[in-house]
Amino acid sequence: MRILQVMRAPVGGLFRHVADLTCGLAAKGHEVGLVVDTLASDGQTEARLAELEQHAKFGIHRLAMPRLFGVADLTTTLAVRRLAGRIGADIIHGHGAKGGFYARLARFAGARGSVFYTPHGGVLHFSAQSRSGRLFHALERQLMRQTSAILFESNFAETTYARLIGAPRCPTRVIHNGLRPDEFELVSAAPDAADFVFVGELRLLKGIIPLVEALATIRRTDGSPATLVMAGDGPDRSALEQTIAGLGVGDRVVLAGAQPARKMFARGRVVIVPSLAESLPYVVLEAAAAGLPVIATRVGGVPEIFGPDSKRLVAPGEASALTSAMQAALDDPTEAAEAALRLRERVLEEFAVGPMVDAIEAVYRSTMHTSR
Incomplete structure (x- = not known):
């Protein structure tokens, strides 16, 4: 499979998950590319990205991803769509609120392939009473139709998503994070x-x-x-x-x-x-x-x-x-x-990394098969 991973976060749990997933998928023979943020980075992030380059056949692409909404969101969405088309991505997997936003909007804008989303907390941390929370939650509901499947890393995340946003109208799966x-x-x-x-x-x-x-x-x-x-x-x-x-x-x-x-x-x-x-x-x-x-x-x-x-x-x-x-x-x-x-x-x-990668790969394949 040709897989494009999209994330905003610098080094942290989300980054770690994407890094392990990228290495695991590459070891299985899949071709992976990464889209990361130019606005939220530090020395440790750059060092980790350099380590990942050998596992990312389609390269590491840096785009502006503002924490809140801005003009860059439109240009980044279009850039993700173009990149997905150029590499012939079978899978676009958005991680976190902004990564999931770009991945699914890219599909709305014409990108082909299956689109997956893992919240990693992200949108789940916004209160339903706050203006930002209402905006993000409303967007989640609209983007549901562009989502092939949502992968939650905990039962808590799945339950919270259903409470804040509503029961997903696409397939879901809880797959715990794993260690090497x-x-x-x-x-x-x-x-x-x-x-x-x-x-x-x-x-x-x-x-x-x-x-x-x-x-x-x-x-x-x-x-x-x-x-x-x-x-x-x-x-x-x-x-x-x-x-x-x-x-x-x-x-x-x-x-x-x-x-x-x-x-x-x-x-x-x-x-x-x-x-x-x-x-x-x-x-x-x-x-x-x-x-x-x-x-x-x-x-x-x-x-x-x-x-x-x-x-x-x-x-x-x-x-x-x-x-x-x-x-x-x-x-x-x-x-x-x-x-x-x-x-x-x-x-x-x-909580082992091997079963985590196997499970995510299986969901990718099953959704591709269903879409055909």
Whole structure:
């Protein structure tokens, strides 16, 4: 098959999913091309894209994808349509709100082939009461007829989509994200590791403010203050820095910038994922596979990852709940390690990249067959 993947996001869970899917499809003999954003990029994104070039036979194409709607949306849609026609794409797969928007509008504008859409949270994070939410949700309803199938990475995403937008009028399938075999190699904390590590975008949606508020009162068993290293960058870094300064915890928090997750896992003893909203976050899977204790909030598809241990998840946005969980991890490291082992075994059994790629490939083929 000739497959065109379309995404807006810089390095993150969505990017990771598309990268793994691209490599997996290429290994199966399919020809893949990528469309990515010129407006949301950083050094880490460019490095990862360079690694993907060898797997993208049809190349990596950079187009302007504004976060909100703008004139560039029209020109980008037409460019995606032209590119799909030039490579003879059998499949156009849009990822995230904007990627899905371009993929399906390209079909509306005359692109041939089957069009797939994976929300990855995206439009599901917009409130139905907000102006942007109403606009995006209305567009989703209109674009449904241009969609061959919607692939959800969690049961939560499928349920939320139906609640906000309506029951899909096209085929749907839940296919969980998966990890590579090498990611199940254990990671050991460095001798100077912080007590806690956060890896993700520096956005309010990721719960970064409640996290540093919780840290302010946490103490180790010897009475010394707990420490935190935060890897990532994003639009709310300045707000985070102001909060850190206001709480007087600047000597206990290290902002490490955008860094690979596994590299950062060695710099902390417990991984914290305090998000206010998620779909099925890779960082939880990655940390669990690496054998580290994980403290996460009860949002999105995170309970699907934790399974029987989902009772350990904490309420989002509540610094006090996060404080209790973080303090418990320091007070009883043996229990935290036992929980980490159970979670690692579950992820090993349920979240592997091979079955993920196989399942998506099968949906591509079945829809192509149906369309004929």
